[in-house]
Amino acid sequence: MSSAQGALLGTSLAKTYHVKDQPPVEVLKDCSFEFEPAMLNVVMGTSGCGKSTLAHMLAGYVRPDQGTLTIDGEPITDSGPDRLVVFQETALWPWMTVEENVVFGPLSRGGSRSKAVAASNNLLQRFGLGEFKDKYPGQLSGGMMRRAELAQALINSPKVMILDEPFRGLDVMTRELMQEYYLKLFEDTRLSTVFITAELEEALFLADRIYLMSDAPGRIVKIIDVDLPRPREISCTATKRYAELEQEALAALYAGQGEEDQL
Amino acid sequence: MTKASITNVKTPSSALADRPASGKVSVRNVTKIYDPEGVHVVALDGFSMDIEAGDFVAIVGPSGCGKSTLMNILAGFDTLTTGEVYLDDQLLAGPGTKPLPGSDRVVVFQQGALFPWMTVLENVTYGLMKKGVLKRAEANEKGIEFLERSGNLGRIANSYPAQLSSGMQRRVEIVRALINDPKILLLDEPFRAMDTVNKNRMHQHLLRIYQATRKTIMFITHDLEEALFLADRVIVMTTRPGTMKMDIAIDLPRPRDHAMMASEAYLALKQQAVFAVREEAKRAFDRGEREMA
Amino acid sequence: MSDEISTTANDASANAPVKRRAKSRWNISSWNWRGFVSIACFFLAWQGAVSLELPGFTKIPGPSEVVHTFVNDYLFTQSYWNSWLVSFERVFWGFALAQIIGIPFGLFLGTSKLFNNLVFPVFEMMRPIPPLAWVPLSILFWPTTESSIIFITFIGAFFIITINIYDGVRSIKQEHIWLARSLGASRIRIFRRIMIPAVLPAIAVGMTLGIAVTWNVVIAAEMIASDSGLGRLTWEGYVSSTPPVVIVGMISIGIAGYLSTMIVDIIERRMMPWKYK
Numbered sequence: 117m118s119s120a121q122g123a124l125l126g127t128s129l130a131k132t133y134h135v136k137d138q139p140p141v142e143v144l145k146d147c148s149f150e151f152e153p154a155m156l157n158v159v160m161g162t163s164g165c166g167k168s169t170l171a172h173m174l175a176g177y178v179r180p181d182q183g184t185l186t187i188d189g190e191p192i193t194d195s196g197p198d199r200l201v202v203f204q205e206t207a208l209w210p211w212m213t214v215e216e217n218v219v220f221g222p223l224s225r226g227g228s229r230s231k232a233v234a235a236s237n238n239l240l241q242r243f244g245l246g247e248f249k250d251k252y253p254g255q256l257s258g259g260m261m262r263r264a265e266l267a268q269a270l271i272n273s274p275k276v277m278i279l280d281e282p283f284r285g286l287d288v289m290t291r292e293l294m295q296e297y298y299l300k301l302f303e304d305t306r307l308s309t310v311f312i313t314a315e316l317e318e319a320l321f322l323a324d325r326i327y328l329m330s331d332a333p334g335r336i337v338k339i340i341d342v343d344l345p346r347p348r349e350i351s352c353t354a355t356k357r358y359a360e361l362e363q364e365a366l367a368a369l370y371a372g373q374g375e376e377d378q379l
Numbered sequence: 380m381t382k383a384s385i386t387n388v389k390t391p392s393s394a395l396a397d398r399p400a401s402g403k404v405s406v407r408n409v410t411k412i413y414d415p416e417g418v419h420v421v422a423l424d425g426f427s428m429d430i431e432a433g434d435f436v437a438i439v440g441p442s443g444c445g446k447s448t449l450m451n452i453l454a455g456f457d458t459l460t461t462g463e464v465y466l467d468d469q470l471l472a473g474p475g476t477k478p479l480p481g482s483d484r485v486v487v488f489q490q491g492a493l494f495p496w497m498t499v500l501e502n503v504t505y506g507l508m509k510k511g512v513l514k515r516a517e518a519n520e521k522g523i524e525f526l527e528r529s530g531n532l533g534r535i536a537n538s539y540p541a542q543l544s545s546g547m548q549r550r551v552e553i554v555r556a557l558i559n560d561p562k563i564l565l566l567d568e569p570f571r572a573m574d575t576v577n578k579n580r581m582h583q584h585l586l587r588i589y590q591a592t593r594k595t596i597m598f599i600t601h602d603l604e605e606a607l608f609l610a611d612r613v614i615v616m617t618t619r620p621g622t623m624k625m626d627i628a629i630d631l632p633r634p635r636d637h638a639m640m641a642s643e644a645y646l647a648l649k650q651q652a653v654f655a656v657r658e659e660a661k662r663a664f665d666r667g668e669r670e671m672a
Numbered sequence: 673m674s675d676e677i678s679t680t681a682n683d684a685s686a687n688a689p690v691k692r693r694a695k696s697r698w699n700i701s702s703w704n705w706r707g708f709v710s711i712a713c714f715f716l717a718w719q720g721a722v723s724l725e726l727p728g729f730t731k732i733p734g735p736s737e738v739v740h741t742f743v744n745d746y747l748f749t750q751s752y753w754n755s756w757l758v759s760f761e762r763v764f765w766g767f768a769l770a771q772i773i774g775i776p777f778g779l780f781l782g783t784s785k786l787f788n789n790l791v792f793p794v795f796e797m798m799r800p801i802p803p804l805a806w807v808p809l810s811i812l813f814w815p816t817t818e819s820s821i822i823f824i825t826f827i828g829a830f831f832i833i834t835i836n837i838y839d840g841v842r843s844i845k846q847e848h849i850w851l852a853r854s855l856g857a858s859r860i861r862i863f864r865r866i867m868i869p870a871v872l873p874a875i876a877v878g879m880t881l882g883i884a885v886t887w888n889v890v891i892a893a894e895m896i897a898s899d900s901g902l903g904r905l906t907w908e909g910y911v912s913s914t915p916p917v918v919i920v921g922m923i924s925i926g927i928a929g930y931l932s933t934m935i936v937d938i939i940e941r942r943m944m945p946w947k948y949k
Contacts, residue, residue: 162576177850195854203847211869211946220865221855244668252946257667272855285572288601289441289660314574317604350657354649359641366637369576 121188122198122275122308124151124174129183130333131169143169145333147183153275153308158323159336160313160365166334167312168204171280174310175201187276197221200274204281207265208253214240214264215249221272232271239267258286262294266301276308283318295321296350303347316365320344321353328368338368395590395633401467402432402562402595404453409462411448422448424620425462430563430597432467435589437598437606438614439656441663445621446599450565453597455480466562482506485556489568491548493540499526499551500536506559525558526551528591530584546577550584557588563595570605579637582608590634603656607648608640615655618663625655733916738923741916752905756928759890759901762818763932766825767886773826774833775875781834782841783867799835803828803889807896821893828889829882836881840874841867873947876940883936887929902928 129147134140143166151157161167172178173185176195185192187199201207208217215236222232240249243263253261262282269277282298283291299322302309313319319326320342328338342361344352352358411423422445430436440446451457452464453471455478464472472478493502503526504518513521526532529550540548549569556564570581586609589596600606606613607629615625631644639645715735722734733741746752780787781795806824814820848870852862894903902925909917941948 162574172850175850175854177853195850197854197856200854201847201851203851206845206847207851209848209866209869211872211944212865220852220857224852224855224857224861248671252949254946255671255949257671259664260668260671287442287571289656290664292657293660293664316575350653351650354646354653356641356643356646359646363638363641366579 122153123188124276124308124310125149125184125186125189126170126173127184129170129173129180129185131166131173131178131181142333144173144180145335147329147335149327149336151276151308151310152325153188154306155324156302156309156311156322157325157327158311158313158319159327159329160316160319161329161334162331162369163314165329165331167314167329168280170329170334171201171278171310171312174276174278175199197225197272198275199278200269200272200276201278201280202265202269202282204284207268207282208261210253213250213252214245214256217253217264218249218268218271221268235271236267239271240264243267259290259294262286263297266298270307274307276310279309279311281313282311284314291318292321292350298322299348316362316369317353320358320361320365321348321350326365328365338365340365340368396433396593398431398433399593399595400432403465403467404428404430404563404595404597405463405465405468406449406453407463407465409449409452409464410460411445411452411457412460415460421620423459424622426622427462428614428623428626430595432562432595433593434612435596435598435610436612436614437600437610438616439600439603439606439652440616440621441601441618441660443663443667444616444618444659446616447567448621450486450567450597450599452478453563454484454486454565456486482510482559483562484565485559485561486565486567487549487552487556487569489571491540491545491552493548493552493555495540498537498539499532499543502540502551503555503558506555521558525554529554529557529588544577546573546581549581553585553588557592557594561594563597566596566598568600571601578605583636585609586633586635603649603652604640607645607652608635608637613652615652615659618659618666624659625652627652731915733919738916738919741914742920745917746920755900755902755905756924759894759903759925759928760932762821762825762890762894762901763883763886765822766890767829767883769822769826770829770833770882770886771879774830774878775837778834778837778878779841779867779871781838795831795834799831803885804892804896807893811897817898821890821898824893825886825889828885832881832885833875833878836874836878837871840871840877843874844870872944876943879936879940880933883932884929887925887932891925 126147126149129144130142131144132140132142147166147170159167159170169178173180174192176192176199192199208214209220212220215233218236218239219229219232222235223229237246237249240246243266245260245263245267248256248260248264253264256264265282283294286294295318302322311319311322323340323342326340326342327336328340329335330337340361344355344357344361406426406428409423409426410421413420413422422443426445426449428436438446438449448457452459453466455472458476458478459472459474461474463470466484470476493499494505497505500519500522504513504522507513507518507521508515523533523536526536532547532550532554535543535547535551540551543551552569553564566585570578573581582605596610598606598609603613610629613625613627613629614623615627616622617624627648629648631639631642631648719734719736721729722732781792782788803824806827807820810820810823811817814823844867848866849862852866857865890901891903891906894901895907898904902921906918906921906925909915909919909921
């Protein structure tokens, strides 16, 4: 991995959605951040706080109404294979086999099939999916699908990986296993990452740095440096330092929120 | 989603209610085999446990460890193959007994099971009306009272479930269970898939209710953290065939709040359990993938 | 045994695994004897009602009479099988044309805003008109009876197919397109590899609904405006006061419809292998 690629800088981003016959929804307002490269940056907020919109902006699918967004100093104007999103629960195309899903990217850009297939075999083997390359996504378990999604993105060697609640929908235990798995992958590659989640435990376990988002209209309200040593294992969640960071984050999450929840 | 901040409901006293006279559960050597002639899946293998009346017990285990089977047997949705289950020393299930659900053992499910065509109040009073004990007016009165007691839910009495957030729906379900004065509350991963903030709120809510009523609670979850935070006792189950791997007494003081999660005592308990749970999760996961290959 | 570990969101059943999985060779329930009993009872009741001359049944033939007529006068005649062929041909052409025109039409409606704005209002104006209301106009317009019947059949399936595909296009997951775009896929590649397969389930629904409507329309149109086909055969049974023929016709139409549905079902399975593995 060449060093320090994939620095993302957002300044005063704002976005309002207008749906016909409904009041406009302000999802982001004055949202600024600096995601450093080769770091696992976690954006955390409650459901509906505009996290996904932020992910879509980084990928170039959605334009901000106001503010600027750059990658390594270049403004982001369109989508591209340098910034790939792993979507929550829907990344794989169900009508393609696992292998077809993985090689889709390289082939789309005119790569040779044999090279793409070789690279795909490599990745799938590494993710323990070697035997499953000819299956359709619907035939895989949740944990396997998540790994296939990672392979589908990684084969394109992006500068930044954007993961939008990738492990949502998995049960807690499988989810923890996938987190460990993903953590190892990150610690090996140090690929610049923006990881979006609504789960504090996930954020603390994975992150180098957590960016807490306010409720909509979302902006970054607090940054927490997670200085737990790497490589991390599950036991780090039972340490004093983890508990302190957890308390710090919880306090920030509750601040500015009503005491009881909404209808 | 409109945000309707309501008055603070921290009112319930910090004192824990007295241990109730009924609600003792005894599970003795229970085995459950699905499809003994064919695939022969052993879901539970000689599982035993005793729950004191008024205890809050959490059961943690990977998918397919038989914890839902156990709950279904207790609730009267499923049969067992061998062994017995007693509720307050009365036989609830044994080999050959007919599964019989009852309002003394109410389940709150993970997906939620409110009737979408009924208002909150109608949902809550449904059990009362069905038994024919109360007249409509009396039932309504009681329903409102219970809703009010669970954090001012009276204001949503005439809403339909679809109009509520999942957290609110779960609260209503708990009220619906409580109004029938059950001996034991069976909670099957009720807060699954909620974000941290909402989940923590639900935890507080459930603990307040537990403090006030001291119902026996059996809480099933995948989430160790949740189990440690809520329960008096955490039972870790092995992956199939389900047996008890660990039985940890959580003697942390009540009332609890999330600051407790940073205490030495809590972290010590977590350290003790985290590997056991991980080991079973890994085994279940690996077996799952092997079986798919 | 995929449903045992089920680490996905919907693993509600994960903890109560493997219930009706065993395919034991001695499984009695697989041979649905109740079904046979119910069918036998139906025919017995029918025969009984006719034999006892219950009110309303005096002009209705019993099953034995129907079978008798069928075997003696129809089973081995060429004209009977010709009726099958004629009706099938009409269904085939109406259905095929509706697919050939309806699929691209629906795709355009869903993807091109300009086309949608120009055409959709007219489409919506015509859609509520029942296919059979087109019969007189169709006869006036088309030179031959055959072409007018095929046209009416086409109308019956066309609107259903188109509207299904239109809905299908609109419900394509945005993420599926986005991801392909990020990966550098060209517009044509996105259309071929992402949009078309994503719409296939909607096409399948359109086919299933379409084939049913097509048979309805063909039979009715034959009764009104044709001198051949299974619909005509049934109608002639009525006109010539030979009730057994009416029932022979009805049963034939039922079987024909069932066969067509089966064929469509096979095509759908071929079309979407990922759904049936």
